[in-house]
Amino acid sequence: MKIECFPVKMKEEEALKIAGGGKNPIIRALFGRKKINLRIMYLESRYITYEMTYKDNIIVRTIKKKKDEDRQKIRVMVEATTCSASYVEDDIATEVKEVEENDIQPTYYEDKRLTDCGAIMAGRMVRRHVGRNLAIKPVEERKVYRPFYIAIYGDMVEGTKARYMPIAADGNVVCRNF
Incomplete structure (x- = not known):
């Protein structure tokens, strides 16, 4: 399946280092010795x-006699898996890539809700x-x-909760100020 994605x-070595705890001794003590399975997944977003x-x-229009309207454009990135929005300062650079169907996590929200969240x-x-x-x-x-690199700690056993950590692989930082 062809998708438009961030490069x-x-x-993988950097993601494994982050998943292993990096320089944090507490995280390394908890997860550093466990087997770490790393896989890449693509999460859907809306630009x-x-x-x-x-x-x-009407009062201001009659006093100022101003007929034209002020217009402005704003770019927003809505994360489709959590339905959270963030402001985009610069134009985004993407590439078209061939990816397997299992490596994509689609949205569970409808398009109107994502558009309203961004608005x-x-x-x-x-x-x-x-x-x-x-x-x-x-x-x-x-x-x-x-x-995203998904670091899964230990073996996947049916009926048990898997510990995992998502690591952004595109280098973009999302800051939520509101």
């Missing part, structure tokens, strides 16, 4: 560009001016996959 920038329109209310986050990002109404509508939406 993998982290090597959405919104156009925001600021409309003055709510975009509305929080901009400052709402007094006397202005904000209208947000999506202009462009792309389905993009993020690569």
